[in-house]
Amino acid sequence: MVTGYGPIERLVRLWLPVGFFLVLALFPFYWMAITSLKPNAELYNRRIMPLVLHNPTLKHYIDLLTQTSFLTWTWNTMLVAIVSTVISLVLGVMLAYPLARMRFAGAGLIAMTVAAIYLVPQPLLFIPLADVINRLDLGNTLTAVILTYPTMLVPFCAWLLLGYFKTVPMELEEAARIDGASRLQTMRRIFLPLCTPGFISAGIFAFTLSQNEFLYALIFLTKSAVRTVPVGVIAELIRGDVFYWGQLMAGALLGSVPVALIYSFFVEHYVAGLTSGSVKG
Amino acid sequence: MSLRSDPLIGAARSVRYAAPLSVWLDRQSVFSWLMMAPPLLFLAALVGYPFCYGIVLSLQDRPVAHPGTFVGLKNFATNFNDPIFWRVALNTFVYTVVATLLKMIGGLALALAMNQQFPLKNLVRALLLLPFIVPTVLSTVAWMWILDPAFSVLNWLLVLLGVPKPGPSWLGNPILAMLSIIVINTWRGLPFYGITLLAGLQTVPPELYEAATIDGASGWQRFRYVTLPLLQPIILIVTLFSVIFTFADFQLVYVLTHGGPQNATQLFATYAFDIAMGAGQLGLGASVALAMLPALALLILALTIYMRRR
Secondary structure, eight states, rough: OOOOOOHHHIIIIIIIHHHHHHHHHHHHHHHHHHHHHHHHHHHTTSSOOOTSSSSSOOOOHHHHHSSHHHHHHHHHHHHHHHHHHHHHHHHHHHHHHHHHHHOOHHHHHHHHHHHHHHHOOGGGGGGHHHHHHHHHOTTTTTTHHHHHHHHHHHHHHHHHHHHHHHTTTTTHHHHHHHOOOHHHHIIIIIIGGGGHHHHHHHHHHHHHHHHHOOOOOOOOOOOOOOOOHHHIIIIIIEEEEEEOOOHHHHHHHHHHHHHHHHHTTTHHHHHHHHHOOOOOO | GGGGGGHGGGGTTOOHHHHHHHHTTTTTHHHHHHHHHOOOOOHHHIHHHHHHHHHHHEEOBBBBTOOOOOOOTHHHHHHHHHHHHHHHHHHHHHHHHHHHHHHHHHHHHHHHHHHSOTHHHHHHHHHHHHHHSOHHHHHHHHHHHHHTTTTHHHHHHHHTTTTOOOOOOOTTSSHHHHHHHHHHHHHHHHHHHHHHHHHHTSSSSSHHHHHHTTTOHHHHHHIIIIHHHHHHHHHHHHHHHHHHHHHOOOOOHHHHHTOTTTTTTOOOHHHIIIIIIIIIBBBHHHHHHHHHHHHHHHHHHHHHEEEEEO
């Protein structure tokens, strides 16, 4: 805010609090990383100073990739995340465009309903949904989660895109209409190409949310071959009371990589979407 | 999607027939409802229907893989007389209130600290958001290991600082287990709070601070009478979001404690899961989940109306 502090005041006002929050935020990831690289003899020996790495090994990663279905889970997670993101973006646009641009009776009510559905948390719906999925005979198929993830992603994308669409000026569309383009042509050829940043924001959020989803995947996917990473890690790497911590941490770290990569590429879009006031906390 | 161009392709056959249809399709209301029909039908089928079906289920005795029988409000009466249910209600309340307060205070502190000029600010901001974007289940597994009964690194540090060996049993003691899930929920949600509030802080015009300083306002007074009132709408929205999703939290508790020890960290979502998926009582489970509805409905209504008004 106001500059001109001395170095000590700057330390107290800036570096101490920022440093504290950074250490707090990052320590679990540091701990994940070094645990995944420690040999078991080091992991389970209380006499060795635990905070640093003495004999790094890739054994846990090799075991994870060769002895478990981790690669299958990663593939499943990616497939589900990408397909449900695309579905949600398309359906989200179909909701958001009329709400942002058209005047028709009931628009306000629909917008309210979409916002309300977006805020309905999964635990309110998972029991009846489990029964619906069972009756449709979709248990243990990726279709089950590809169908159910968009129930949270479509309202989310619609809401985020609605906010974005309203910031796009209308002149180009009006010009296209005067030139005789139909509404659908105006939307597809003129309007949507202008909205790429909005799609990127909504897309990465939808992708992140699908990677993060756990409850539906836990209920619908009970066979190793169809599991996603979060469910696979919890259900198969934690075996009874025996914990394979090295492998678990390797899995947790590798499972976080796709999201972290996407995030690092689009961090500005992410922050912009986050601060538009439409993201769940 | 090709609905619109078909008449034009067939235009050679009947121009006069094609024109009225395209005009009709171009009416704002027709275009809007046709466009919105697929997503709305989708949501009706997979949100609206399950929601109503959940209410029906809660009025049934419905063991998994058996047809249900209507029992009226019996499930709700069972919950009412179930001491664990009230424990769950209390847990959920404590968890939501304390975690939200911690996120609010910590997030505000984070935003204020970050609202200064310093090198690598964007990188620091990106790193601070990591806990929020990494899949919750995976970071919770890391916390589980940090709090491990035998090899907890936290206890290793505490013992170094003079706490008697072997240090507290974080997930074995009812109060410490509740504290643990609150702290981890805060750890995950705080960056979201902080970065959102930071964006709000950056919209405060500097002139206001200058004017307040000239009028002799102290640092605290500037915060109290300039910053806070301007941030209030953002704080309100973020808090409502946070309350809704902390109230209905599942992942963190399921992974870390499974609701234990002795239901000390059992929340509505995990308890409903245990009853419906563990014990196979879909009807009773649905009634536990629905017990969240009154509070959730109020919160959702408040937030929806508030967001619409903005």
